[in-house]
Amino acid sequence: MAELVARAGKARTLLTTLVMLRRERPDLFDAATGIGLWVLFGAFLIFAVITDLQLVVVGIILGSIVALGAIGLTLVYGIMKFANFAHGDMMMCGAYLAFFAFISGGSIGPLSFGYGMILAILVAMISVGVGSVVIDRLVYHPLRQRGSGVVVFAIASLGLAITFRALILLWWGPQPQIYVTGIHPAWDLPFGVKIKPDQIFIIATTLFLIAAVYVLLFRTRIGKAMRAMSDNLELARVSGINPDQVIMWTWLIGGSLAAVAGVLLGIQSQLTPDMGFSLLLPLFAATILGGIGSPHGALTGAMVVSIAQQVSTSWIDPGYKVAVAFILLILMLAVRPRGLFGMKT
Amino acid sequence: MTMLEAREVVSGYGEVEILHGVSIKVEEEQIVTIIGPNGAGKSTLLKTVFGLLPCRRGRVLFGGEDVTGQSPQTMVRKGMCYVPQSENVFPTLTVQENLEMGAFIRRDNYRPKMEEVLALFPDVMERRHTRAGKLSGGQRQMLALARALMLEPRVLLLDEPSASLAPNMVELVFAKISDIRRSGVAIVMVEQNARESLKLSNRGYVLAMGENRLEGTGESLLDSEEVGRLYLGG
Numbered sequence: 372m373a374e375l376v377a378r379a380g381k382a383r384t385l386l387t388t389l390v391m392l393r394r395e396r397p398d399l400f401d402a403a404t405g406i407g408l409w410v411l412f413g414a415f416l417i418f419a420v421i422t423d424l425q426l427v428v429v430g431i432i433l434g435s436i437v438a439l440g441a442i443g444l445t446l447v448y449g450i451m452k453f454a455n456f457a458h459g460d461m462m463m464c465g466a467y468l469a470f471f472a473f474i475s476g477g478s479i480g481p482l483s484f485g486y487g488m489i490l491a492i493l494v495a496m497i498s499v500g501v502g503s504v505v506i507d508r509l510v511y512h513p514l515r516q517r518g519s520g521v522v523v524f525a526i527a528s529l530g531l532a533i534t535f536r537a538l539i540l541l542w543w544g545p546q547p548q549i550y551v552t553g554i555h556p557a558w559d560l561p562f563g564v565k566i567k568p569d570q571i572f573i574i575a576t577t578l579f580l581i582a583a584v585y586v587l588l589f590r591t592r593i594g595k596a597m598r599a600m601s602d603n604l605e606l607a608r609v610s611g612i613n614p615d616q617v618i619m620w621t622w623l624i625g626g627s628l629a630a631v632a633g634v635l636l637g638i639q640s641q642l643t644p645d646m647g648f649s650l651l652l653p654l655f656a657a658t659i660l661g662g663i664g665s666p667h668g669a670l671t672g673a674m675v676v677s678i679a680q681q682v683s684t685s686w687i688d689p690g691y692k693v694a695v696a697f698i699l700l701i702l703m704l705a706v707r708p709r710g711l712f713g714m715k716t
Numbered sequence: 717m718t719m720l721e722a723r724e725v726v727s728g729y730g731e732v733e734i735l736h737g738v739s740i741k742v743e744e745e746q747i748v749t750i751i752g753p754n755g756a757g758k759s760t761l762l763k764t765v766f767g768l769l770p771c772r773r774g775r776v777l778f779g780g781e782d783v784t785g786q787s788p789q790t791m792v793r794k795g796m797c798y799v800p801q802s803e804n805v806f807p808t809l810t811v812q813e814n815l816e817m818g819a820f821i822r823r824d825n826y827r828p829k830m831e832e833v834l835a836l837f838p839d840v841m842e843r844r845h846t847r848a849g850k851l852s853g854g855q856r857q858m859l860a861l862a863r864a865l866m867l868e869p870r871v872l873l874l875d876e877p878s879a880s881l882a883p884n885m886v887e888l889v890f891a892k893i894s895d896i897r898r899s900g901v902a903i904v905m906v907e908q909n910a911r912e913s914l915k916l917s918n919r920g921y922v923l924a925m926g927e928n929r930l931e932g933t934g935e936s937l938l939d940s941e942e943v944g945r946l947y948l949g950g
Contacts, residue, residue, distance in 0.1 A: 595813050595816060596820060599809055602807055602808050602809065605800065605803075609768070609788050611788070611867070612820050714807070714808065714849075
């Protein structure tokens with residue numbers, strides 16, 4: 372008992388020290404939380420790998436899907452400064468549009484699907500990408516003209532999210548859909564890890580697309596303009612950058628990435644009209660964890676959140692794993708609201 | 717030849733009218749400084765000329781052409797560049813990328829111009845692959861000037877280029893502004909640092925309460941008793 376009290380006392384001193392540090396030396400606190408969180412995530416990853424490598428692998432697969440969604444979300448936030456609550460449902464629309472366009476035609480190697488799926492993914496990317504641009508013109512552009520606040524934008528996106536889901540529900544109904552039925556055996560890898568060829572496809576596609584996003588953001592004129600506008604809208608305008616053009620590209624890229632994420636999620640499990648909405652919390656948690664507006668933050672955040680969620684199922688009921696994303700989100704907001712890679716304000 | 721002219725410009729924010737009819741004139745290859753107390757409307761004047769704020773009445777003429785109410789993008793295309801007072805670089809972009817953004821509307825090869833501009837600012841050139849957010853205040857101001865030069869403007873509008881800089885940096889920034897003028901660019905700047913800026917100016921305007929108060933050559937304003945009493949601290 373006495374030992375417990377002593378320990379509680381120590382914990383209190385640590386907490387008060389941290390609170391004092393935050394008040395007296397915000398710069399030191401900031402550096403400390405930055406390094407501390409990295410150490411914490413590193414330690415957690417090592418611990419997770421030792422506990423259950425299989426869950427870590429599943430976490431990486433889901434993390435890839437979340438990352439594609441979160442990068443789009445963070446780009447849209449960076450450029451237009453609002454939380455796009457329709458992003459999950461844009462993913463879902465992509466999944467269903469690919470389902471619509473998918474003609475099962477054999478299979479590529481060990482994968483469960485063939486070139487028909489590649490074509491379906493392209494159809495989904497183009498339609499969701501172009502669709503987002505059209506919706507921006509119809510919904511968000513008039514709001515921008517009126518100078519509406521961020522809350523109006525967020526609520527408008529929520530309305531769109533509900534609309535998308537209702538439309539899909541109307542067309543395909545609530546029952547789950549599957550791209551390819553049948554049993555697809557997993558490969559046995561060393562250390563008792565099992566992975567399906569389709570899941571390797573998911574990770575590979577994500578790696579390829581993230582590399583493409585990086586080339587775009589850091590090597591092309593429009594990508595640099597996107598980063599510039601996310602830094603400082605006024606200065607971008609006075610430099611002669613056309614905000615409407617940048618916004619169009621942002622939706623095109625964010626929308627097509629969301630579509631791929633949706634298809635990959637459909638390949639990993641199945642298609643349901645609420646598949647996107649139920650991913651919204653991990654998406655936001657990943658974005659905020661990594662630092663809103665930062666693409667590598669979104670990638671890191673997605674991996675941390677997804678691996679944590681999966682590994683947590685060792686101890687808690689999988690039904691509660693969404694709570695893990697929530698807890699991480701709250702912790703991050705309490706300790707370091709700007710996230711791992713976010714800019715100081 | 718008159719490069720830039722504002723005639724009886726009326727402007728403001730929302731309900732509030734700040735400029736009640738201000739006129740300035742800038743000749744080719746001149747430096748014109750606008751001084752005046754806080755709230756006189758100096759920055760508002762620059763923003764209105766550049767099209768960041770709507771011009772409610774009056775005219776803006778650029779190279780003899782009426783450009784009243786044109787957007788900043790149009791102004792940039794016509795050869796007018798503007799450097800805001802603060803937050804005038806893109807912090808997460810490298811020095812070089814900042815310059816590329818300055819040249820965003822150029823479709824030709826802007827590399828030679830970039831080297832030329834960087835050569836003007838050796839401090840900044842050394843750190844061309846550094847993110848602009850990591851530069852010192854003075855270096856940022858240099859980069860902001862360099863960014864605006866990428867389009868080879870005919871007129872440069874500078875909003876308090878010496879604000880919050882150390883005294884030796886102020887001197888350096890003003891020296892660079894003189895160099896820029898010598899390369900054939902007309903400059904309009906708003907300044908708190910009245911004495912230093914008037915020294916290198918061909919003309920100066922004093923604004924007060926959104927109206928023209930005094931005008932004259934840089935030297936005559938420096939010698940003027942009223943300016944001395946009000947803005948030069950003695």
